[in-house]
Amino acid sequence: MAETTYLAAATLRETNVPRAVRFSLLVRITHWLNTISFIALVVSGFGILLAHPRFYWGETGGLGTPSIFDLPLPFMLGGPSGWGRYMHFQAAWLCVLTGLLYAISGLLSQHFRRNFWPAKGQLSWSSLRSEFWNHLRFKKPPAEEAYSYNTLQRLSYLIVVFFLFPLMIWTGMAMSPAVTSVFPFFVTSSGGYETARTIHFFAANLLVVFVLVHVAMVCLAGFVQRTRAMITGRVSGGKERPS
């Protein structure tokens, strides 16, 4: 079913018919499950961070040893890092299971190849440059963009799905003494436990930046219309889903 939906979307994009099932049911469900888990991960991650807002490089680090940077936050012992941990790992399960479902179906249905991989000509300098400037000037995107992804969108989605999320999982695993007893390469390839923690923090920041820009772009393109599309699957309300 997902297959036909993607195919319909792809065909419609190529022929520019402004009536389409924009997002498959699976993409919509995983998008909102991921939204819930991501918010929970950010909130709980911040809670955990408050227990020790200092960062180190290598295997070890703590008070009394040099840090690479200290965040201007209070040390809050006991409290947020407790429920933070419970919440973080529960949300991580939701995020990883949803992410696996999304990634596997996206690969099988060729969603990524069709809709994420930049189309012919999109990677040329002139096209990239004009897109970049239009974004910077917060220019409202042309109407047909509601039916496909622009190049910057495609590139950032590729980076988020295939680099930042895997990096978060990888460095997260590297911080588990149980997991690394079975798979030490998670931590050795990360450059040590504290390095993994630092990378985890930076990658989380990049994901938060991505979400902020993503939401800003949704607002620019029309918050109600775009959000409705991610809920109902259709770009404009009331139109029939093509079979």
Add this chain to the structure above:
Amino acid sequence: MSGNVSRRKWITTGFAAAAGAAGLGVAAKIADHYGLIPPDCGGIWGAGETLTYATQRLLMASGSLAREFNRSEVSKVVPVSGPQPKTDPYQRLLAGGFADWRLTVDGLVARPSLFSLDEIKRMPAKSQITHQACEEGWSFIAEWTGVPLSYVMNLVGVSPKAKFAVFYPFDWSWDSLDLPDAYHAQTFLAYNLNGRDLPADHGAPLRVRVARQLGYKSVKYLHKITFVDSMKKVGDGRGSAAPSYGYSWYAGI
């Protein structure tokens, strides 16, 4: 006709739901039998906690070992977390060089026993240079020397019915380990840190050292170990003091 369809649909849905619930119940029984359900499996975080614990238990079924390091990698600073109890009997025992201290081992064991510190130090000693991370985020590498807990367990004859080892310290932070972790080759009763007697603030005279979990599972200021078949009647039933402070019982993360 639509009434029939909808009734059939309801009946089918009902059967599916009942089968699903029964299936979950059976799965929970089987999981519990194989020791895959943590004591703090209830509440809003129970699902994530149980998934993590069960998955990691299955992954580590072969008794995987935490990474060990060279002596050159030992950290210069070993931060203190949870300083020594300032009250008696701990202060009295500390002042007496722990000559009157005894480790009680009881519960589901063939030979309940008391051990003095000297007796424990005469048991076959082992050392490990391992990484320890605090749940807060800081960490260090240190060399720990002590007797593997499994040696003491064999000495007292732990019953096959036992499922958890409960550790009682002189401070508030009592805790427990499941038997796979209690028998694990890197789970020590440690009395020596980096070549010296364990300093008071690091848990003197004896502390647990658990290499595959976060630091707070390595109970300090130990005086009693009790073997039980269930954690339901111990404390508030959630496996350790940690859940009542908001922290998970299992800390393999």
